[in-house]
Amino acid sequence: MIVGITGASGFIGQELxxxxxxxxxxxxxxxxxxxxxxxxxxxxxxxxxxxxxEHIDLTSFVDGLNIIYHCAGxxxxxxxxxxLHVNGTQRLLGFVESYFVLSGRSVHWVxxxxxxxxxxxxxxxxxxxxxxxxxxxxxxxKYEESKAExxxxxxxxxxxxxLTYTVIRPSNVIGKKMPNKSLFQLGxxxxxxxxxxxxxxxxxxxxxxxxxxxxxxxxSGFDIRARNKIFNLSNxxxxxxxxxxxxxxxxxxxxxxxxxxxxxxxxxxxLSKFIKLPVTNDRIDALVTRTHYPYTKLxxxxxxxxxxxxxxxxxxxxxxx
Numbered sequence: 117m118i119v120g121i122t123g124a125s126g127f128i129g130q131e132l133x134x135x136x137x138x139x140x141x142x143x144x145x146x147x148x149x150x151x152x153x154x155x156x157x158x159x160x161x162x163x164x165x166x167x168x169x170e171h172i173d174l175t176s177f178v179d180g181l182n183i184i185y186h187c188a189g190x191x192x193x194x195x196x197x198x199x200l201h202v203n204g205t206q207r208l209l210g211f212v213e214s215y216f217v218l219s220g221r222s223v224h225w226v227x228x229x230x231x232x233x234x235x236x237x238x239x240x241x242x243x244x245x246x247x248x249x250x251x252x253x254x255x256x257x258k259y260e261e262s263k264a265e266x267x268x269x270x271x272x273x274x275x276x277x278x279l280t281y282t283v284i285r286p287s288n289v290i291g292k293k294m295p296n297k298s299l300f301q302l303g304x305x306x307x308x309x310x311x312x313x314x315x316x317x318x319x320x321x322x323x324x325x326x327x328x329x330x331x332x333x334x335x336s337g338f339d340i341r342a343r344n345k346i347f348n349l350s351n352x353x354x355x356x357x358x359x360x361x362x363x364x365x366x367x368x369x370x371x372x373x374x375x376x377x378x379x380x381x382x383x384x385x386x387l388s389k390f391i392k393l394p395v396t397n398d399r400i401d402a403l404v405t406r407t408h409y410p411y412t413k414l415x416x417x418x419x420x421x422x423x424x425x426x427x428x429x430x431x432x433x434x435x436x437x
Contacts, residue, residue: 118180119337120144122167122208123187124156127295128228131330132185133160139334146177146188167204168196174211178223183337184212186270187228191295194258201262202269209273216278224343225270226336227283231322231348231409232257233264234285241401242315242377246408249285249346267346280343282336284329287350287409290426290433291326298402303434306359307366315377315404319355322409325424325433332420341417350409351422358427365431377404 119136123129124145133156136143144161156162163177167188178184188204190196212223235254237243255264270281290299305311313319332349336342360370377400384395414420 117182117338118142118144119183119185120146120177120181121185121187122146123189123228126187126189127291127293128289128326128329129185129187130156130293131291131326132187132333135330135334144177144181146174167207168199170203170207172207174208175214178208178211178215181215181223183224183226184208185226185228185333185337189228189263191259197258197262198265201259201266205266205269209269209279213273213276213278222277223279224337225273225279225281226333227267227270227281228333229267229283229285230260230263231285231287231350232260233267235260236401237405237407242319242404242406244318244406246410247348248410249348249413274344282342282344283346284332284336285346285348286324286329287322287348287352288324289326289329290323292433294326294433299430299434302359303362303366306362306371307368309368309371311359311371312373312375313356313359313371313403314375314380314400316406317356317374318406319404320406320408321353321355321358321426322350322405322407323353323358323426324349324351324422325426325429328422328424331423332414332418335418335420339418345413345417347411347414347418348409349411349414349422351411351424351426352408353426355403358430361427361430362434365434 119141121129121133124133125147133143144163146163146165148166165172188200190200216222233253233255234247234251235256237245253264255261267283273279274281363370381400384393387393411421
């Protein structure tokens, strides 16, 4: 099989490249710089280009591909999010369509999305809710909105008949090389005895280990049962269980303090007018959320379930000094 991967030099992309090579697939990557391409070892075909570039020619990259893993994403620069997630996806789809017109061969497209496209709770962040693949898309924020639009472009392309798709929407992806430092910051607070719980006791931690994501991406690329399906992927656990696992990892006592949500939000609202606080409303939202992302559909349709419980692997991915 010939596999094309965008975003190949990113946290997820690098792991996917390694796994595809391990499975003896012919791998092509699309990257913007020579420096990023040097991280790969093995037989990788490197194509240089930026999906944001409206003059990019992806004819050679697309030619002969069986599968495209579209992992390219922008998480920091808001100005580039729409350019990459929307315009870049549309640009790549155009070359896939042209390839189909010339060859009569369709491509299977695996889209790396995010559960963020479902948006936050419509009312309170701490409302109990269960988000499934049938839930309405209601993104809030430039990243989430642009990813939702990118997904819609892929779904509409399938209706034209030149590709099949699998859209994978993971929650927070964690692993040893993860760029997101929020868990490290949480671990530091726990180690220093500064962490406290907020609100109700059944808050949820929504994470997925990168090895589980890569396993699902590979299955989705080759298993016909995954064709034209959307799958959410999260290995939800109790926030308390995760925090206590982190406390054990850094050899400190389990945090016990818990304050009412309204009390913390009121304090943050008042004090933030005068000083910069480490606690923000977004961080409070993350600590009180009771949103679950069940993987029921994955079990039913692919016989797939995550293998890495978050409390059991938290010490592996979060090294706190």
